[in-house]
Amino acid sequence: MSDSPNVVLVRRLYDSGMDPAVAAETIDPDIVWDITPGFPYGGVYRTWASAGADFFGRLAPHFAAFGAVAEEFYDAGDHVFVHGHYRAVSKSGQASDARFIHLWTVRDGKLTRLIQAADSHIVQQAANG
Template identity: 65%
Template sequence: MTDSPDIALVRRFYASGTAPEVTAEILAPDIVWDITPGFPNGGTHHGSDSVARDFFGPLRPNFEAFGPVPEQFYTDGDHHVFVLGHYHAETKRGITADVRFIHLWTVRDGKLARLVQAADSHVLRQALNG
């Protein structure tokens, strides 16, 4: 079965590794980035500039490697894409963790307009504090 255009867009985001040239093209400038409270830099970020500066900016220095590994994609046919997967993380101290997540994406006008994330924040916090 061929991916829907919405799933293809979300797959492109993950495949890009958040490359700036790709995110500039596919993230809506007014994206809402809603991250589980308790997750590093959790809360709601408004706009792609805030996502880069206030979520990813402080997150990356804590890790040698950090990235999502999407495993399953589903769509409701109404411009929502659900992704099950895990983050693979390696802290600066060499501690590794695999942290399960679910992402709910909303696509608007061919761009990613909203992310709602739920993740096992406890596992990631243990890795960072361990």
């Protein structure tokens, strides 16, 4: 069975490694980016510009590398669930993996909302180590 158009859209973002050109094509500029409390810089960011500057811009300096690896995609109509893990490498070179679930909302061919739940403790340890 082939993927739905919404799964194809979400998969494209993960497969690109959050390439800025792909993000610009897939993410609505007014996205709501909801990061679980306890995760570094957890909170609700209300635009892609804010998520980029206020979340990723503050998170990235804590790591030598950080990325999301999607393992499974679940189609739920206007929503797509993604199960996967974050692969983090601390500034000291220690690698760690932390599981996540992402719930995406798709409207008119764009990603309009992300709700994230993740193993915040592992990410906090990696950010501090």
